[in-house]
Amino acid sequence: MNEYKKSKIKSKIAWAIAFFFALIQLVLTLTPFFFMIVNSFRKQFDMLQQGVFHLPDPWYFKNYFEVVTHGFFGYFLRSVIVVAVSLILMLAISAFAAYPLARMKFKLNAFIYATIVAMMSVPMHVTLIPIFKLTTNVGLYDSLGSLIGPYVAFALPMSVFILTAFMKTIPKEIEESAEIDGCNKFKNFFKIILPLSKSGLSTLAIYNGVSMWNEFAFANTFLITPAKKTLPLALGQFKGEHSLNIPINMAVLTLSVLPMIILFIIFQDKLVKGMMAGAVKG
Amino acid sequence: MEKGRNIGLARAKARSTAKAATVFLLPALILIAIFIVYPVFDTFAISGFKWNGISADRIYNGLGNWKELLHDEMFWKSFEHNLIVMVCSILLQIPIGMLLATFLDAGGKKFNFFKIIWFLPYLMSSVAIAFLFVYALATNGGLISSLATIINGKRTTIDLLGKAPNALYTIIGVMAWQFTPFYMVYFIAGYGNIDTTIYEAAIIDGATRGQYLRHIAIPLLGPIFKTACTMSLIGSLKYFDMIWNMTQGGPAGTTELMATYMYKLSFQQFNMGYGSTVAAGMFILITAIALLFNKVFKVKEDY
Numbered sequence: 001m002n003e004y005k006k007s008k009i010k011s012k013i014a015w016a017i018a019f020f021f022a023l024i025q026l027v028l029t030l031t032p033f034f035f036m037i038v039n040s041f042r043k044q045f046d047m048l049q050q051g052v053f054h055l056p057d058p059w060y061f062k063n064y065f066e067v068v069t070h071g072f073f074g075y076f077l078r079s080v081i082v083v084a085v086s087l088i089l090m091l092a093i094s095a096f097a098a099y100p101l102a103r104m105k106f107k108l109n110a111f112i113y114a115t116i117v118a119m120m121s122v123p124m125h126v127t128l129i130p131i132f133k134l135t136t137n138v139g140l141y142d143s144l145g146s147l148i149g150p151y152v153a154f155a156l157p158m159s160v161f162i163l164t165a166f167m168k169t170i171p172k173e174i175e176e177s178a179e180i181d182g183c184n185k186f187k188n189f190f191k192i193i194l195p196l197s198k199s200g201l202s203t204l205a206i207y208n209g210v211s212m213w214n215e216f217a218f219a220n221t222f223l224i225t226p227a228k229k230t231l232p233l234a235l236g237q238f239k240g241e242h243s244l245n246i247p248i249n250m251a252v253l254t255l256s257v258l259p260m261i262i263l264f265i266i267f268q269d270k271l272v273k274g275m276m277a278g279a280v281k282g
Numbered sequence: 283m284e285k286g287r288n289i290g291l292a293r294a295k296a297r298s299t300a301k302a303a304t305v306f307l308l309p310a311l312i313l314i315a316i317f318i319v320y321p322v323f324d325t326f327a328i329s330g331f332k333w334n335g336i337s338a339d340r341i342y343n344g345l346g347n348w349k350e351l352l353h354d355e356m357f358w359k360s361f362e363h364n365l366i367v368m369v370c371s372i373l374l375q376i377p378i379g380m381l382l383a384t385f386l387d388a389g390g391k392k393f394n395f396f397k398i399i400w401f402l403p404y405l406m407s408s409v410a411i412a413f414l415f416v417y418a419l420a421t422n423g424g425l426i427s428s429l430a431t432i433i434n435g436k437r438t439t440i441d442l443l444g445k446a447p448n449a450l451y452t453i454i455g456v457m458a459w460q461f462t463p464f465y466m467v468y469f470i471a472g473y474g475n476i477d478t479t480i481y482e483a484a485i486i487d488g489a490t491r492g493q494y495l496r497h498i499a500i501p502l503l504g505p506i507f508k509t510a511c512t513m514s515l516i517g518s519l520k521y522f523d524m525i526w527n528m529t530q531g532g533p534a535g536t537t538e539l540m541a542t543y544m545y546k547l548s549f550q551q552f553n554m555g556y557g558s559t560v561a562a563g564m565f566i567l568i569t570a571i572a573l574l575f576n577k578v579f580k581v582k583e584d585y
Contacts, residue, residue: 011491093313097310184302
């Protein structure tokens with residue numbers, strides 16, 4: 001009994017220490033967000049006068065009005081378009097590619113799979129100059145279209161990798177019985193495999209959606225005209241125009257993160273599951 | 283006779299499978315060829331020229347660019363910064379991420395609140411994080427300087443981004459703020475992948491939750507631990523977005539990384555020939571380090 005009591009106390013102390021560090025992590029995580037949100041509700045010069053740890057006095061909402069009426073929705077909309085088109089293409093193409101790799105026997109299967117997976121570690125910066133050359137040559141420079149190819153291509157290796165692992169878990173018998181019923185590979189794919197892969201696809205959509213939404217280097221290199229830029233570039237654009245007005249910049253930042261936070265709260269389990277699929281073998 | 287027909291059928295089937303596989307794989311292979319494989323080769327091809335990226339005439343420079351790279355102090359300084367970032371990132375992000383995941387795994391669904399809050403930084407773009415921290419760490423009205431002023435009782439400024447040794451370590455800290463949540467979720471996924479029967483068996487055999495974690499769960503995470511390290515390693519070696527928006531490599535090149543150096547050369551100074559050499563050099567170094575890491579830390583996968 002004494003032993004039991006001892007271990008009880010020990011575990012209580014362990015939990016207390018764990019909670020202490022958990023709270024520190026909470027504060028470290030939230031302080032920058034606090035700084036961002038609170039300052040977005042101040043007037044330009046109130047920030048230095050009131051100090052950053054005081055709540056705004058008075059709460060000032062015009063920064064958001066200013067941001068929204070100065071082209072924010074344009075940036076937002078362009079980002080939505082690029083991400084939506086890239087995501088749909090990427091999911092379709094990676095599901096297409098994962099199907100034969102997961103469920104067909106052919107000579108080059110292992111080789112093609114290994115090649116695609118190896119592409120995961122190619123840094124995009126190595127490809128930047130040639131793709132810049134390419135987009136200029138085909139006349140896509142300074143248009144949203146220039147981003148879609150690279151976004152899809154760079155998301156493919158990881159997605160094919162995860163989807164192949166996912167599709168391998170679907171029982172073989174389902175497909176075999178359909179084949180006896182006269183389905184060919186294409187019917188099999190659309191009627192059986194694709195519907196059963198839905199949860200894998202949705203996790204990939206979230207995972208890649210976040211990174212496409214936040215992508216900077218390609219967008220910064222290929223888009224020049226302000227009226228063609230995506231949301232990550234809007235931050236720099238607003239900063240250039242209001243470099244001394246910190247509260248306005250904080251309002252832009254808040255508005256740009258908000259959609260991601262809302263999506264995450266709705267779909268957080270999917271995200272963890274997606275990473276689980278990727279973690280199976282690494 | 284029977285046998286011959288069977289072989290014929292099997293062959294026909296193999297051929298139709300190969301055909302179907304080709305059709306399914308083609309779009310992915312074409313895109314990867316255009317946007318990843320070809321550009322890598324092209325980078326190596328351009329690395330032999332002097333070229334401003336715009337004009338049609340490129341001057342062939344042989345191995346001249348590569349010789350320059352070998353003696354380019356700025357490039358090797360950048361590489362050194364990348365290595366510092368890499369080591370610090372692995373030592374900070376992965377252990378903290380793992381501890382947070384362990385805490386969440388031990389607490390179960392009750393701790394969802396912690397999980398959501400802790401994950402928030404990863405949802406922000408690197409650009410947004412860069413701008414946020416430029417202001418939050420400013421000497422004038424920033425968080426740290428304001429805090430120091432309150433503690434000291436008089437106006438105190440702590441220059442975290444404008445001074446040489448501070449800037450790189452400040453950036454490493456901000457990177458840890460951004461990426462630790464990623465590894466946290468990764469390890470949560472890892473814990474989730476462990477068969478629940480293993481846990482049940484351990485508990486039935488009289489293990490406490492802590493013993494289960496220490497002696498069973500954490501050793502089982504070995505391969506995931508290695509993958510996380512590899513990801514962190516490659517990620518730190520190609521890091522770009524946040525530094526570009528925070529310091530652009532400054533002050534005086536003390537936060538220059540290989541990628542920012544390459545970008546500056548190519549898209550600010552329009553020295554794309556040499557920029558490609560730097561990019562190609564970066565590719566070689568990253569691949570070599572990743573391969574070396576995988577060789578040294580060969581984890582047995584059959585558990």
